[in-house]
Amino acid sequence: MTHYVLLLCSFKEQLQQHVRVHAMEAVMGCWELEQSLQSLTGASPGEGTGATMSDDEDNQVDSETNMFDGSDGSDGMGFGPLILTEGERSLIERVRHELKSELKQGYKEKLVDIREEIMRKRRAGKLPGDTAATLKAWWQAHSKWPYPTEDDKARLVQETGLQLKQINNWFINQRKRNWHSSNTASSSEKTKKKR
Known part of the structure; x- marks a missing residue:
């Protein structure tokens, strides 16, 4: 120590x-x-x-x-x-x-x-109001078959000023949004019919 x-x-x-x-x-x-x-x-x-x-x-x-x-x-x-x-x-x-x-x-x-x-x-995630309105108008006019042709896409590019990729992405996302809302609506109708 x-x-x-x-x-x-x-x-x-x-x-x-x-x-x-x-x-x-x-x-x-x-x-x-x-x-x-x-x-x-x-x-x-x-x-x-x-x-x-x-x-x-x-x-x-x-x-x-x-x-x-x-x-x-x-x-x-x-x-x-x-x-x-x-x-x-x-x-x-x-x-x-x-x-x-x-x-x-x-x-x-x-x-x-x-x-x-x-x-x-x-x-960046939001489109201007008039652009979104143009795309939604096309969507509502073609709601039975919401898949624009290449000519439709080219016309939308001219009208909106967006790029083709942006148009394609908007339609993909819109179909997903619409599919989810229509899917929940159809499933609620099925449950009503079963009762």
Whole structure:
């Protein structure tokens, strides 16, 4: 058991050393990024840009930041404070706001295209009223034999402006609709006759 505890202690020390080294590298990298961003954006460390998040999101970020804070302002493992300075916060807010704006602009066209495609698909299933009326008129005139000839189809293509495939599909679907309605009507008549 003692060996196990010693092993765990050595792992803890190695891990802390590893984290210290990488934390220092991360802090230096963040500092370099901060300097680069400040030179690009022209934001001074004390400059604020206003709120870019709702109060709930802002409170969530604060609670996430404070979650690692110890009572003495350190992160609980002795690596130093994790509290952001006012300059760092304003820089983060400015970057967040700019990134949000860029994302909105970048995806706005795609969202509009997707919306148009969805609306086009919704409209695609329905024929215009006058076109459907023309096809229904032919259907009612030929209800005893609702199979148009090729000449009838060509004339309907001219009258409606639809493609031949659309005409064929409409008649197939109409026969199915009519078959179901006539089938249920004839079966109800048969049950009445049996009584």
